[in-house]
Amino acid sequence: LFALEVILGSFAIRHLNAVVIASVVAAVTTQVLVGEERILTSPAYELDDPKQLLLFAALALFAVAFGLIFLKVSDLVRTARRRSPLPSWMLPIVAGVSVALIGIALPETLGTGQEFLQGLLHLEDAGGYVWWTLAAVALGKGVSNAITKTGGGSAGTFMPSLVIGGAVGAAFAILVDPLWGFSDMDPGAFAVVGMAATFAAVARAPLTSVVIVFEVTGDYGLVLPLMLGAALATFLGERFHPDSEYTAPLTRLGIHLPRTEDIDLLDTVKVGAVMSECDTVATEDMDLASLGLLLAQTRHHGVPVVDAGGRLAGMITVGDLEAAGGPRDDLTVAAAMSRRPITVTADQPVSSALARMAALDVGRMPVVAEDDPGRILGMFRRESVVRAYHDALGTATGRELYRERVRQRSDPGARFFEIQVRRGSPVAGQRVQDIGWPAGATLVSVRRGAAVLIPHGETLLEAGDTLTAFGTGTAREEFAVLVEPEEEPTGEWRHPLLSDDDGG
Template structure:
């Protein structure tokens, strides 16, 4: 089957869906397709790790292998995230939220499969992280690609991204309810009926697909049925919540510090080398605490090594301060290894490390409580279970997701009250100490504001094509430094789009880019002088953009998210530049949208009168030179049975009196009988001429009355 045939069939299918009477039913079908594809990706990730880990590890591992394998694996991942799929670098949740905020949820086609390869290599080679972030990224990208295939609008596109994330979490951990809540609580940020339906379907389909391919067992099969019986035990779980808040804050601040450190390194070294340095750091820690390798629940098959999380939940734990010291060392080692992995930009997530460290922290609190009050009958394993949820809740600020997803991961529902108390205390206190979560803090550090306005905005009724500046100057990608500087000096502009020879957008150059040219990597490395730089060298490549039929609201959202002053407008298919939306253009768009919004309100308010016998509303704009122009309402020769109801002027609604004077551009709404509609329209829109009598039907131009009727 040729590519042209596939495109034609997809186009016909899009047409059928667009004509379907139940578009939400079509959305459910797309959600199911997203869940199926994401379930296959999640299964591929799990099976890929199961196959590759034994090839890299096994038996009695030598010390130099503990250093070499994480380092080499990180270097390979560095090559992938540098040259193939930079979206996979760092937490996939953060990347997904960033794409929703600045690109309307539109991912590149290569993200799912390339991200799958990068994460498989990273976790198989011993990177300290989880698979939930990457599979959420792959699922979100899959939902985005399905949405792009059927050309969904931005609001529905975001629902599809959320559906893909839910399917990814549900499939990766066999937790469909947790996946649904994860997407709604962390990605979409709200619960709407349309999003909820698609997310539920996608999460269930993704979970069922993965279950059929990789098994149906829960992640942690607990032989012990934990039960909560003594209300006094809640004091211990409250202390655990307080401790988990500190753990969550440590993840937020620790990842930020690690990211700054590796950013400093990336400015001086080749990026794959910085990831290799992070991998080497993990290997050094693994020499002393090999349990830090991998996710914590699926360690490399090294002889004598047991999964620490499973051990904390299922085995009898030693009681005493020495046991607490061992767990503290395990927690610190896993935390440090995770910071090195995440901070360097490897393709892993944060979810599994928070479960690992949370379980260790919970076991520490439980052992301490049992040591201090041995007669209370506390079970440290139950504290480890609750600590998993509390740790993630404090880091991600998602208590509901944490509670439900731990239920599904363990299959145990006997600890509802302790889970609710610890997660509630941890989230509340962590939010007081640090408003940002482990997922939103990196975005704010880069100047990106996640989320969106939920209210109806007047800028949603004006398109970018209507508001843009179509003739704004642009730069060719090959233009030299001197011409770039000259254009900035001549125009006084703060930024220009950069296009190739086919007028396709390839980047954006700002005044700050020109001013910082001395610090450009090509200049710092000595490969070029400043005078040898081109417009493309200076430009920010793959910039955010909008399309002519997008609402201006989308452009403003991207400008606010990135704190920029302009957004290019490009054709949807060809990416040809057609204009730029600037902050000044937004002001005019707001006025235009306000006029339309007021007009809609006015029509809705007066629609109940349109069925009066022989009477209807006429809405027209006063033309310059018309008989109404410059005259007062009482000076215009209105036909009998005519009432001027309202005048919209400059974004305001004026209730007219006889002395109200008309001005060109006023939008006038008149209540008139059917026989007088043409006359009213002529009075407002037709330039006056000598001897013209608008009340004489013989002198009218015969314009169809229906065109002026407000329905």
């Protein structure tokens, strides 16, 4: 269920079959090897008073609050690590000392917290606890977990979120019990529901939360409170923090997990549908002075070169012209051009063409006939990328294409992604040419409201613009840091999108 809810975001039969088979095999194998051992157990609690559903709904609100604090602290600590002036070798030391100080004040926050949580699940009354100490343990566990991750230590998300939820649930019951006169309240039962609700808020996986609590406790008597708490926690969590603890690091890297039938839209468009007419060419005997004038008049950064028969002979760009000493009368295009140009055919997907442009660091490619590489059909430029992307937005695609693109996504390489310029971003109010863009990323387009702009050096970026870019994984991370507002992040990122780029 976790893979279906968090990673795939789909319960399609083709996914469910594989997940069920894998889960059954894993469960049987584990049972044979280690037996019926559970990491947690609890008494068989029951919902004796339906009116307590109101209390469990209220508990979900507290679970969401603590879950959001857990997510926010993780965001803040990740940002602090990235901006920290401390050398990398010192971070584990600082993190270790910080966790130790928290552990001195709240020993329950150290380790996995399994024994502490086991005790909470068996509480039938307040025992030796008061509500505010349990709330402090929940907060301390979230902070120590985030600090441990920042220092490079081993700390997960599943067990810490259960410990936080169990502490919040027991604290809620101890706090409310003196005020509730309708029926007896078991802190252990509220700890069970608190675990499911908090994990649902942190992971955005309500069904997984309910089933996992069933499995680790072996208790099915609280099915209604569990489902109510997990559903409310997921619903409210998504309203206040768009990413789960599992997807937030991917979002910061510009990686967007596909949802249901999401695909790379550029797979649906062929190069031939969006290529521009090849209305400007250079000849091999043209001098570089004439070439410079041609490029200035057409505002192209590169043009194909044809021989006397009109067939493709090479490619020449502004870079080639500058490398040859600039516009001059004593040198011809044939001496400065690239004789083996990178080409693309009309029936190739735009995504494939973009990947080729990014890998070879070229900004334009001649489109040639598949059966005759010397015959030019058109040009594939940056404008073609923008046109293809927005033409494809309304295109319906089949499942077979989706499966193929999922296979392609498993290959390493560059991706097409989007990031929004939020208020306070250092790039807001700056011209494109004045911004130090990452070397491995290329800005493709700027969407401003309903308008799509093809950026040039003088384009002024504004808060609210959505930047479409293409780059490697490292470049995507640098791109996100560059565009990130100066103040601490709030999780309001525009999700990075698809998987391919341009060149210029």
